[in-house]
Amino acid sequence: MPRKLPATDVVIIGLGWTGSIMAYELAEAGLAVTAIERGPWRNTATDHPPGYAADELRYRIRHELFLRPEQTTFTFRNKMNQTALPIRSWGAFMPPNGVGGGGVHWNAETWRFLPSDFVARTHLTERYGAGFLPGDMTIQDWGVTYDDLEPHYDRFEYLCGTSGQAGNIKGQILDGGNPFEGPRSRAYPNPPQEQPFGATLFAKAARGVGYKPFPQPSGNMSRAYQNPLGIRLGPCTYCGFCEWFGCGNYSKATPQTTILPALLRKPNFSARDNSEVTRINLDASGKRATGVTFVDTDGNEWEQPAELVILSAYTIFNVQLLLLSGIGKPYDPNANSGVVGRNFTHQTTSDVVSFFDPAKFVFNPFIASGAIGTCIDEFNGDNFDHGPHGFVGGGYIGQVQTNGRPIETAPVPPGTPRWGAQWKKAVKDNYQSALKPGTGVHGSMYSYRDVYLDLDTFYKDRFGRPLVRITMDFHDNEIKQNKFLTDRFAEIFQAMGARQVVKEYRKGPYDITKYQTTHLCGGAIMGTDPSTSALNRYLQNWDVPNLFVSGASAFPQNPGYNPTGTVAALAYWAAAAIRKRYLKNPGQLIDG
Amino acid sequence: MVNRRSFLISAAFWFAGSTSLTRASVVRDHMPWSPFPSSAPNDARPGPWQFFTANEARVVEALADRIIPPDSDTPGGKDAGCAVFIDRQLKGPYGSAAGLYQFGPYLKGTKEQGPQSELSPAELYRKGLAALDRYCKVSLGQAFDQLSADQQDNTLKKLEAGEIKFDGVDAQGFFDALLKDVPEGFFSDPIHGGNRDMVGWRMIGFPGIRYDYRDWVGRHNERYPHPPVSIAGRADWTPHKS
Numbered sequence: 001m002p003r004k005l006p007a008t009d010v011v012i013i014g015l016g017w018t019g020s021i022m023a024y025e026l027a028e029a030g031l032a033v034t035a036i037e038r039g040p041w042r043n044t045a046t047d048h049p050p051g052y053a054a055d056e057l058r059y060r061i062r063h064e065l066f067l068r069p070e071q072t073t074f075t076f077r078n079k080m081n082q083t084a085l086p087i088r089s090w091g092a093f094m095p096p097n098g099v100g101g102g103g104v105h106w107n108a109e110t111w112r113f114l115p116s117d118f119v120a121r122t123h124l125t126e127r128y129g130a131g132f133l134p135g136d137m138t139i140q141d142w143g144v145t146y147d148d149l150e151p152h153y154d155r156f157e158y159l160c161g162t163s164g165q166a167g168n169i170k171g172q173i174l175d176g177g178n179p180f181e182g183p184r185s186r187a188y189p190n191p192p193q194e195q196p197f198g199a200t201l202f203a204k205a206a207r208g209v210g211y212k213p214f215p216q217p218s219g220n221m222s223r224a225y226q227n228p229l230g231i232r233l234g235p236c237t238y239c240g241f242c243e244w245f246g247c248g249n250y251s252k253a254t255p256q257t258t259i260l261p262a263l264l265r266k267p268n269f270s271a272r273d274n275s276e277v278t279r280i281n282l283d284a285s286g287k288r289a290t291g292v293t294f295v296d297t298d299g300n301e302w303e304q305p306a307e308l309v310i311l312s313a314y315t316i317f318n319v320q321l322l323l324l325s326g327i328g329k330p331y332d333p334n335a336n337s338g339v340v341g342r343n344f345t346h347q348t349t350s351d352v353v354s355f356f357d358p359a360k361f362v363f364n365p366f367i368a369s370g371a372i373g374t375c376i377d378e379f380n381g382d383n384f385d386h387g388p389h390g391f392v393g394g395g396y397i398g399q400v401q402t403n404g405r406p407i408e409t410a411p412v413p414p415g416t417p418r419w420g421a422q423w424k425k426a427v428k429d430n431y432q433s434a435l436k437p438g439t440g441v442h443g444s445m446y447s448y449r450d451v452y453l454d455l456d457t458f459y460k461d462r463f464g465r466p467l468v469r470i471t472m473d474f475h476d477n478e479i480k481q482n483k484f485l486t487d488r489f490a491e492i493f494q495a496m497g498a499r500q501v502v503k504e505y506r507k508g509p510y511d512i513t514k515y516q517t518t519h520l521c522g523g524a525i526m527g528t529d530p531s532t533s534a535l536n537r538y539l540q541n542w543d544v545p546n547l548f549v550s551g552a553s554a555f556p557q558n559p560g561y562n563p564t565g566t567v568a569a570l571a572y573w574a575a576a577a578i579r580k581r582y583l584k585n586p587g588q589l590i591d592g
Numbered sequence: 593m594v595n596r597r598s599f600l601i602s603a604a605f606w607f608a609g610s611t612s613l614t615r616a617s618v619v620r621d622h623m624p625w626s627p628f629p630s631s632a633p634n635d636a637r638p639g640p641w642q643f644f645t646a647n648e649a650r651v652v653e654a655l656a657d658r659i660i661p662p663d664s665d666t667p668g669g670k671d672a673g674c675a676v677f678i679d680r681q682l683k684g685p686y687g688s689a690a691g692l693y694q695f696g697p698y699l700k701g702t703k704e705q706g707p708q709s710e711l712s713p714a715e716l717y718r719k720g721l722a723a724l725d726r727y728c729k730v731s732l733g734q735a736f737d738q739l740s741a742d743q744q745d746n747t748l749k750k751l752e753a754g755e756i757k758f759d760g761v762d763a764q765g766f767f768d769a770l771l772k773d774v775p776e777g778f779f780s781d782p783i784h785g786g787n788r789d790m791v792g793w794r795m796i797g798f799p800g801i802r803y804d805y806r807d808w809v810g811r812h813n814e815r816y817p818h819p820p821v822s823i824a825g826r827a828d829w830t831p832h833k834s
């Protein structure tokens with residue numbers, strides 16, 4: 001029997017970005033808050049000292065900061081009629097582990113979604129007609145709008161000290177920013193980061209083609225910054241070790257560098273690390289969560305009773321805990337019924353690698369940050385007329401110089417042998433004069449009836465619990481979208497004067513070994529209809545009203561941007577609803 | 593249901609998987625701090641082979657020198673220490689596939705479902721090197737490291753193309769492991785045993801863990817002038833001990 005701990009007001013499962021935001025907001029409201037985190041505590045200065053944090057083998061190749069697959073993994077198949085097999089080592093995405101979650105090792109590319117993204121089905125149907133969407137595409141409106149979220153985007157950007165150039169302040173379009181973005185209430189808190197050579201060439205060429213390039217919004221500091229909680233960050237030094245790594249320089253916005261120091265000072269907050277929640281407990285009615293059960297490193301099982309449960313783990317783990325706790329009806333793709341596991345999505349990325357004359361171009365690819373570079377947004381969302389193209393969705397494309405780490409980034413022209421003297425020479429000749437964007441084509445993945453999560457019927461984790469099974473493949477819509485975007489991207493490199501431009505289209509089948517991004521989305525989505533969504537517009541579970549589920553698992557489909565800005569804005573939005581409405585009258589905020 | 597035994601197993605996994613305060617703890621009042629909880633890196637010191645036998649090591653050095661041959665400017669894989677790197681890696685967690693999901697059954701899947709091999713990297717090398725030795729002696733009359741450079745290259749080309757089959761181990765899989773591990777040894781930080789004297793980094797102009805490029809980010813199309821630095825510093829910063 002689990003040992004029972006004293007009851008608390010709020011228990012938070014997973015102390016990453018949204019867990020930290022929720023904990024801060026609810027502790028601020030006077031509630032006793034306990035966070036439970038599966039992984040270890042991570043401390044900026046001592047876990048990632050600049051003296052050895054820049055170790056490509058240890059962190060990038062051997063995955064030191066991530067969950068170990070032996071702790072838990074997933075099974076994967078492309079099609080419903082295949083047998084799913086376990087992911088034995090990580091590939092297509094990297095599940096985070098530890099305090100700070102993915103916020104520790106992200107690139108800090110900090111975007112807002114487009115206003116039309118939040119009403120995708122309505123918007124696309126109105127513009128192109130219902131028949132334009134593939135029959136098995138299950139995209140939905142979110143139930144929340146850009147205008148709802150704007151103040152919360154703003155809060156997150158000021159928390160993080162996001163460096164960028166506004167393109168639209170209260171409807172006024174500004175030169176140098178993204179003219180397609182939704183209106184923002186004020187400028188970014190910091191100016192853009194400095195742009196390296198490749199990004200400035202890209203900007204010039206993109207302008208020449210008629211596009212409106214702008215610096216990528218970055219959670220890496222362009223200058224020293226003190227955030228509204230009084231926490232200070234230092235200027236980024238462009239060391240080129242962001243994604244997969246921790247920043248010991250206090251230059252990357254992470255929960256540790258922006259919010260945890262202030263949260264820890266609150267006497268009504270505490271956290272447990274190295275403790276894994278195995279279940280959300282329900283009362284006899286099944287309509288009310290009574291708290292959670294977790295296991296510590298000694299194998300002791302504990303029960304933490306709570307009045308309010310915030311589930312804020314990584315996408316798939318949110319879905320897994322709902323399924324294992326019997327909350328919400330599991331999705332059944334055959335019957336097209338149920339909600340938990342539906343509308344699971346990832347991303348559609350591709351790259352263009354360009355080779356320039358080594359006698360004329362030196363790019364210094366190692367002078368980099370997770371989010372320095374130039375992007376264009378002409379082909380994102382519905383910023384262009386999809387009518388002639390026969391697909392929906394899109395993405396930003398950009399020359400973003402994230403790293404010159406040589407194991408990962410040593411491009412050679414096609415046709416070069418994979419080893420031997422010719423390979424060695426090609427690496428040497430091209431390292432300084434090739435451009436291989438860390439983020440190239442960052443495209444959307446829309447949702448489909450046969451792309452979903454459920455529990456595997458065979459493989460188990462170390463606790464004997466079924467692994468989550470991923471069924472996912474690319475659909476024609478995304479393949480067409482990627483071809484169109486990759487071609488547009490390549491035209492810009494051609495205009496920059498590259499000797500050779502290599503298009504690496506994303507092609508099916510979806511491959512679990514090829515890293516795209518860690519932006520898994522959906523599976524416990526928000527919406528307006530309890531028969532097609534697990535959560536209402538406030539991230540509140542339709543069945544268990546004292547459970548809120550934050551994170552990208554709430555996205556009904558994945559738009560063409562990095563998700564963290566929206567993930568965080570949704571957390572602030574939900575926290576505001578809890579504080580303003582739920583606490584006064586605990587219950588369903590929306591009539592189901 | 594979760595039983596006591598699986599909890600104990602899970603506890604062992606946690607120790608392996610955690611890099612920070614490895615025991616569950618309660619944190620309140622202040623940010624926890626302990627000196628270097630993530631453990632400083634180990635410097636893979638020169639010395640005897642830790643995983644390879646002397647015969648295996650000679651072959652791996654020869655393989656490394658064909659995958660990355662020496663030239664007039666830059667040493668090859670052997671002198672760059674790539675075999676030492678692989679030796680230390682195979683002796684460590686990588687060699688035993690520590691942390692990976694190792695529950696069976698191991699079924700053959702599609703390429704898109706990823707590797708489903710029961711062999712750890714250490715087992716793959718042990719079996720692969722033994723099979724390569726048998727192949728070379730039977731087909732070419734000598735051990736791999738005794739062959740001419742052309743014979744070695746031809747053997748590698750056949751392995752790459754899947755034209756050589758080994759008994760009991762996937763020959764192409766063994767080649768793919770080499771093709772991943774040798775360049776990793778050439779380009780990873782010298783503390784891991786390869787990239788000796790940062791030769792891989794010097795070859796391409798990667799400055800290593802130099803960390804502050806604020807003065808250089810705006811200097812477009814200018815070659816960065818400073819030599820590389822390793823986690824262990826630079827040899828010419830360290831006075832010789834008498």
